[in-house]
Amino acid sequence: xxxxxxxxxxxxxxxxxxxxxxxxxxxxxxxxxxxxxxxxxxxxxxxxxxxxxxxxxxxxxxxxxxxxxxxxxxxxxxxxxxxxxxxxxxxxxxxxxxxxxxxxxxxxxxxxxxxxxxxxxxxxxxxxxxxxxxxxxxxxxxxxxxxxxxxxxxxxxxxxxxxxxxxxxxxxxxxxxxxxxxxxxxxxxxxxxxxxxxxxxxxxxxxxxxxxxxxxxxxxxxxxxxxxxxxxxxxxxxxxxxxxxxxxxxxxxxxxxxxxxxxxxxxxxxxxxxxxxxxxxxxxxxxxxxx
Numbered sequence: 001x002x003x004x005x006x007x008x009x010x011x012x013x014x015x016x017x018x019x020x021x022x023x024x025x026x027x028x029x030x031x032x033x034x035x036x037x038x039x040x041x042x043x044x045x046x047x048x049x050x051x052x053x054x055x056x057x058x059x060x061x062x063x064x065x066x067x068x069x070x071x072x073x074x075x076x077x078x079x080x081x082x083x084x085x086x087x088x089x090x091x092x093x094x095x096x097x098x099x100x101x102x103x104x105x106x107x108x109x110x111x112x113x114x115x116x117x118x119x120x121x122x123x124x125x126x127x128x129x130x131x132x133x134x135x136x137x138x139x140x141x142x143x144x145x146x147x148x149x150x151x152x153x154x155x156x157x158x159x160x161x162x163x164x165x166x167x168x169x170x171x172x173x174x175x176x177x178x179x180x181x182x183x184x185x186x187x188x189x190x191x192x193x194x195x196x197x198x199x200x201x202x203x204x205x206x207x208x209x210x211x212x213x214x215x216x217x218x219x220x221x222x223x224x225x226x227x228x229x230x231x232x233x234x235x236x237x238x239x240x241x242x243x244x245x246x247x248x249x250x251x252x253x254x255x256x257x258x259x260x261x262x263x264x265x266x267x268x269x270x271x272x273x274x275x276x277x278x279x280x281x282x283x284x285x286x287x288x289x290x291x
């Protein structure tokens with residue numbers, strides 16, 4: 001942690017997300033749509049991939065022809081009611097997790113249901129032609145642009161709020177704990193100053209135990225006995241680890257601009273102030289290799 005359904009023209013829609021957390025594929029076979037999804041975790045995804053899942057949800061709800069045809073032997077090949085109910089529920093869970101894990105905030109669920117109903121009731125046609133898109137209240141071809149702008153505003157609000165709260169937290173922590181601060185904005189409290197052996201170079205290596213939390217106390221990371229070079233971590237650590245000696249203990253309250261800034265991962269958020277409780281176990285000065 002310290003280290004630095006859109007519509008498509010083809011009959012096949014596939015998605016392979018980074019980190020292998022979602023694989024989604026829809027194939028149109030003889031008038032029906034079939035879905036293949038392997039869900040491992042929801043962390044972050046681009047808007048086109050979010051929309052692909054939304055589109056998949058609507059398509060799966062329409063899986064199969066409206067009229068069940070064929071002999072009894074053929075009809076018996078269809079999934080039973082229990083399987084339909086289970087799949088339907090898990091698809092709802094899938095869609096809900098995408099919404100909650102990607103910062104959509106409060107949505108108008110009545111409009112979500114209406115959009116899905118309109119997609120299900122749409123007549124056959126090329127998904128992006130002028131006749132097809134007129135069946136919807138809002139042109140689906142503008143989906144990426146509209147939803148990206150929505151998420152941009154949500155992210156801007158969250159980032160501004162996190163910064164406002166983080167600035168207030170650092171001031172309060174400084175006053176209540178008689179803490180110290182650096183010119184860069186780090187607020188720190190040394191519980192044990194340790195020995196005279198300190199990191200002085202960004203290329204020095206340290207071994208530490210640490211716990212990272214947000215200002216609300218939520219833990220987002222922790223490690224014991226981990227080693228790293230100070231030029232391979234967030235800037236707040238590069239600077240902060242030079243404030244205490246080997247064997248010492250320190251609490252670092254790091255402003256967002258010295259942590260992850262506006263690009264904070266989902267479990268941290270944009271412009272978040274981070275608190276680290278650190279035991280500095282060992283300091284290993286950088287030694288230039290002989291040429």
